Amino acid sequence: QSALTQSASVSGSPGQSITMSCTGTTNDVTYSNHVSWYHQHPGKAPKLIIYEVNNRPAGVSHRFSASKSDNTASLTISGLQVEDEGDYYCAAYTTKSHWVFGGGTKVTVL
Amino acid sequence: QGQLVQSGAELKKPGSSVKVSCKASGDSFKNFVTSWVRQAPGQGFEWMGGIIPLFGTLHYAQQFKGRVKISADSSASISYLDLSNLTPEDTAVYYCARPSDLWSGYSTSDPFDLWGQGTMVTVSS
Numbered sequence: 132q133s134a135l136t137q138s139a140s141v142s143g144s145p146g147q148s149i150t151m152s153c154t155g156t157t158n159d160v161t162y163s164n165h166v167s168w169y170h171q172h173p174g175k176a177p178k179l180i181i182y183e184v185n186n187r188p189a190g191v192s193h194r195f196s197a198s199k200s201d202n203t204a205s206l207t208i209s210g211l212q213v214e215d216e217g218d219y220y221c222a223a224y225t226t227k228s229h230w231v232f233g234g235g236t237k238v239t240v241l
Numbered sequence: 242q243g244q245l246v247q248s249g250a251e252l253k254k255p256g257s258s259v260k261v262s263c264k265a266s267g268d269s270f271k272n273f274v275t276s277w278v279r280q281a282p283g284q285g286f287e288w289m290g291g292i293i294p295l296f297g298t299l300h301y302a303q304q305f306k307g308r309v310k311i312s313a314d315s316s317a318s319i320s321y322l323d324l325s326n327l328t329p330e331d332t333a334v335y336y337c338a339r340p341s342d343l344w345s346g347y348s349t350s351d352p353f354d355l356w357g358q359g360t361m362v363t364v365s366s
Contacts, residue, residue: 176356228349232288
């Protein structure tokens with residue numbers, strides 16, 4: 132199973148909105164409503180921020196929103212803050228009952 | 242909500258094997274799939290496989306079949322990852338991950354909102 136494709140990096144100034152993408156195939160992103168997003172700070176374990184395409188776990192900021200269209204999932208961060216820096220990973224549940232992750236997008240707050 | 246605590250860092254020779262453990266707190270260990278995910282230095286995550294201890298159900302990623310074994314000791318709430326025939330390309334941080342008991346359990350499609358702290362495995366001669 133090939134990794135999902137994510138843009139390498141995205142940056143923005145505090146208060147701005149940024150969007151990153153996650154592209155897969157008919158066997159994963161297109162097929163699945165189980166698309167998740169994770170945020171990882173350097174040297175730390177990742178944190179779940181979006182599950183089932185566009186749902187936020189309790190305690191996750193409303194500034195995070197997500198969607199999916201065909202084989203591409205997207206994550207938007209509104210009102211960018213310094214603590215939003217780090218790496219963001221998408222993941223999708225596949226037709227083989229496996230999980231596949233993206234290569235990650237590095238977010239920099241200017 | 243639970244916690245996952247993993248065993249310590251390992252330094253291994255090429256061709257050898259490594260066993261990493263992941264101990265879960267709480268009462269729901271048997272009902273939730275524990276997955277193993279690795280992250281090579283500077284890279285993304287790679288799902289390796291998972292187990293639902295109650296059923297003994299196992300799933301492995303194709304690229305690891307034949308080299309990986311995931312097991313669970315339900316009495317101790319511990320999951321194990323065994324990886325054999327190690328090469329330097331297996332150098333990575335290995336994480337256990339699972340859904341918390343906020344989810345209903347028994348499903349391999351629930352997301353990972355509980356993660357272990359990670360175990361660094363270095364393979365070098």
